Amino acid sequence: MQEKRVAIRELAQFIYRADSLDNRKQSNHTALDGAKIHRRLQKSAEGDYQAELALKITYQGKHWQILLEGRCDGVFVIDGTYCIDEIKTSAVHLEYLTAEELALFFAQAKLYAYIYAKEKQLTEIFVQIRYYQVTDETIEVLRELFQFADLEAFYLATLERYEQWLDLALELKQKRDGSIEQLSFPFPAFRQGQRELAGQVYRALTHEKQLFTEAPTGTGKTLSTLFPALKALQNQQINSIFYLTAKTVTRQVAMNSLALLQKNGLQARVVEINAKEKICFQEKCICNPDACPFAKNYFQKRSEALWELLNGETLYFDQTTIQAIAQKHQLCPFEFSLDLSQWCDVIVADYNYLFDPQVYLRRFFEGGTFDGYALVDESHNLIHRAREMYSTSLSVEWIERFYQYLPKSAKKHRSVIQRILDELTLLDSTRQKQQVNELFTTDFPESLVFKCYQWSEYFADYILEFNQQTDEEWILLLYFDLLHFLKIAEYFDDTYLFSIDDRRIHFYCLDPAWFLNDKMKQLKGTVLFSATFSPIDYYQQLLGGNEDSLTYRLPSPFAQEHLQILVADYIKMDYQNRQSSIPEICQLIIQTFEAKRGNYMVFFPSFRFMDEVIQALPIDQLPFDLFIQERQMTAEAKEEFLAAFQPNRAVVGFCVLGGMFSEGIDLKGEKLIGSIILSVGIPQINDQQEELKKYFIKKGLPGYDYTYRLPGLNKVLQAAGRVIRSEEDYGVVILVDHRFASQTYMRQFPSHWAHGRVCHHLAALKSELQQFWNKAYIHK
Structure with missing residues (x-):
């Protein structure tokens, strides 16, 4: 006999949830807020009210002994009959709840009612849903009388269905574990x-x-x-x-x-989870039953699809497989991949x-x-x-725009937004007085966050009343941004900064x-x-x-002599000197190619500098085909770029250090024989980066290293890693920047770079390249 312990709420959700996906019914109302309201309503109950009553029962099934337990909100007596009180709190008005959502509330309460009635040997019992709407602070009561026999039939049917799922899960796990052992x-x-x-x-x-x-x-x-x-x-x-x-x-x-x-x-079982925008069937990801047929009755259709799928032979669920299943059952493919993940290994x-x-x-x-x-x-x-992930921002312009958009009749809603705008005006005036582009502070904006929290409750009502229009999608996005802003505000501590600029307010997570x-x-x-x-x-x-x-x-698993590391320290790549180094960079690129014809990548510190070097090159006389990374590249353009790197070609790719071609690119053998890396790759110096540096220094850590040098070095190492991809590969990495020759950088180089050579002029670089390729030719 197998044993399983399950919470009553979890069981009811699993078996009886049958509503639609609807992202309009989000709220910043937290579990802690709900608990406080529960306690207040429990204390306000009249008569002999038992609050937070622990209930449990053991179900003996065919193969499983299931301990079902939970804590009902309250029990009291109405005209001599016991009543189970189930309290629900939400920013959503009761009228906007579907029949399926209300049925789920009652399913949970009926399980409580059965256990209590069995303990007390009752023949009938009331089940009551007390629904508290947090914005208006209104309470509505739904109450129904149930016979014990009906509750028992409901309980047994629920646990029988649940046991079937447990049997399936156990069977799948036993197959999995047996296969892993072998x-x-x-x-x-x-x-x-x-x-x-x-x-x-x-x-x-x-x-x-x-x-x-x-x-x-x-x-x-x-x-x-x-x-x-x-x-x-x-x-x-x-x-x-x-x-x-x-x-x-x-x-x-x-x-x-x-x-x-x-x-x-x-x-x-293996599942791949893709971004919602990538896997969605609709042109726009508007997740509610009014806008998307794949959201309608999602949870009812999901259970049927999962049962069919898990009893089948499929083990590999990539994007294509998930979309095919979702299309068949008319399910949201993104949400289904998340639900399926609970059944995957x-x-x-x-x-x-x-x-x-x-x-x-x-x-x-x-x-x-x-x-x-x-x-x-x-x-x-x-x-x-x-x-x-742990940072966020909110558009001041969008808040102002929404204020103007709201009808004058929405007085309370407009009033709370006006108070937010007044506070933002005060903050921005401080910024302007200090004559800074962005005002940073370690102080938590408590008053502003409180007002935003109030706004979120009014906004939740508005979203449910709002009839989705394509040209007004920005309103829904603003609502989600507000909820995210309030969520991140909960994490604010000494690892955070709050800031305001002329367009947005920000919470920055530094650490x-x-x-x-x-x-x-x-x-x-x-x-x-x-x-x-x-x-x-x-x-x-x-x-x-x-x-x-x-x-x-x-x-490194590769032979050291297969990779030549050269440091061109005669070229200065710091911001003040890089412009004057362009002629030398052009010479270095051409001479590197002529030392050994083949395919190379050149990594630039920025698109702007890459454009300046391109303008200085004799484009019509280049001995190679030049491919250039664009600022915005589609997946097809990226594939076309990489497809140019074939054996026996003469291709040089100009890329940006830290960009899409700096890592995750696997060009083996003659597809890529060298990388030229221009600069040490330090991130752009700006106000936010400087605040990050101050934070690390305050913690007693090397602020410049943690903010600039080490993140830059990682980009360099990743770009260099594109060259040697297999045991048969030979290649060169040329580090172009006088700073690479300093001990500060050299002591951070990986051990398999220890044989690298510093070249003080172009002639020395050409000599080292010729010697390396001659040796490589002999070894091959």
């Missing part, structure tokens, strides 16, 4: 370093640790982390693995690796589905912890992404380490890995590492 590595042998990395990953996960590991290009990081994680998943009775990436290309590598393991016998997705406070997969973490692992690929990208660590603590183990994690203590500090975190660094 699973072998999908290649005859491990590459150099792969076995060591796999061992470190397995030990870290089975001991429920964080592991920060640098695994250079060629290690085979994807399989070296997925394979041991799957083994640990089976041995430790873990539910699932999150494989998180920053880019589509690395997500596809993970999906391909999992498909390979499935061909090798893995019976694990490996979830391949973007970082934000774990770390972003707005879009993380709440269904996995509602209990505070989750029996799962996370593998975080190319984790160096997570620092910048996490700052964005997301605590938030990342808090998310990772909810998992059973996390592996963060990258080809460029140097210095590793910097990444450990900013990515939420702690005193128990493990670190591991693998050497």
Whole structure:
């Protein structure tokens, strides 16, 4: 007999939710606010009212013993008959709730009523829904009398349905675990370093640790982390693995690796989660039943689709598969991929589905912890992404525009917005007096946030009354921005800045380490890995590492003599001197190509500087075909750019350092034989970056390094990593900037760059290139 423990609320949601998707019914009304209102309503109840009554019962099924438990809001007596009181609080007026939503409220309360009636041996009992609307502070009561026999039939039918799902889940897990036990590595042998990395990953996960590991290009990081994680998943009775990436290309590598393991016998379900905008069937992602047929009755259709799907043979759910299933069942493909993920063993997705406070997969973490692992690929990208996730802004212009848009009759709504605008005017006048473009402060704008919170409640009413019009979509976007602004305000502490400029108000997260660590603590183990994690203590500090975190660094698996590192220190690339260095840069590019004809990439510090170099080149006389990264490139244009890099071609690609061609690009062999990297890649100096530097200095950390030098160096290392992609590759990396020759930079270079040479003039560079390519020719 299997055992299962489930909350009454969770059970009712799982079995009886049948309403539509509707993003208009969002609110900033928090669980804490709801709890306060519950307590107030409970205290105001007349007579002998029992509040927060704990109820539980054990169901004996065919294969499962299910402990059902919960805490009902209250029990009291009406005219000699007991009544279960279920309190619901929301910013949504009762009239806007659907019949399906009301039925769900009653389903939960009926389960409470059955357990209480059984304990008290009652023949009948009232079930009451007290609905509190927070904006108007109104209470409406829905009450119904139920016979015990009817409640018992409802209870048994509910648990029988639930047991069927439990049987299915157990069957799927047993198949998965059996296949993992028999699973072998999908290649005859491990590459150099792969076995060591796999061992470190397995030990870290089975001991429920964080592991920060640098695994250079060629290690085979994807399989070296997925394979041991799957083994640990089976041995430790873990539910699932999150494989998180920053880019589509690395997500596809993970999906391909999992498909390979499935061909090798893995019976694990794999799902790829794509951005809503990418997978949506509609022209615009307007998620409500009035605007989208795939949102209508979504939850009812979802259960039918999941049951059919999980009883089938499909294990691999990529974007194409999910869209086909969703189309068949008329379901929102994005929401269905999220629901399907709860039934899958490996979830391949973007970082934000774990770390972003707005879009993380709440269904996995509602209990505070989750029996799962996370593998975080190319984790160096997570620092910048996490700052964005925990930052937000609100358009002052849009607030003013909405105020003008509101009818004069909406007096209360207009009044609260006017108070917000008055406060913003005061803040902006302070900014202007100080004669700054952006005014920063570490003080929390408590009064402003309180007024915005009031506004959000009025706005919620308006959104539900508002008939969606295409030309007024900005109103819905403003509402979501407001909710996000208030959500981020909850996190404000000494790692934040509040600011105002002439267009927007901002909450800037300077240091997301605590938030990342808090998310990772909810998992059973996390592996963060990258080809460029140097210095590793910097990444450990900013990515939420702690005193128990493990670190591991693998050497490059490729022979050192296959890669030549040259530093052209005779060219000054600091901002003051780079303009005058353009003629020397043009010479260097042409001479590098003539030393060995082939395909190269040149990485520039900015689009503007790239344009200036292009203007200085003799375009009609170049000995190679020039391909140029555009500021905005479609996926098709990107593919066309990369398709030019073929063996026996003479192609030079001009790209921006830190851009789309700096990482995640795999051009093996003769497709790419060299990278020329112009500048040390430090981020643009601006007011926000300077505030970040001050923050690190205040914490006793090297502010300039953490804000500028190390983020820039990572972009350089990533661009250099495009060159050697396999054991047979030969290539050159030319670092063009006098600063690269300083000890400050050289001591941060990876160990496999130790044989690099500094060239003090062009003749020396040409000589080094000729010697390298001559040796490479002999070795080949």
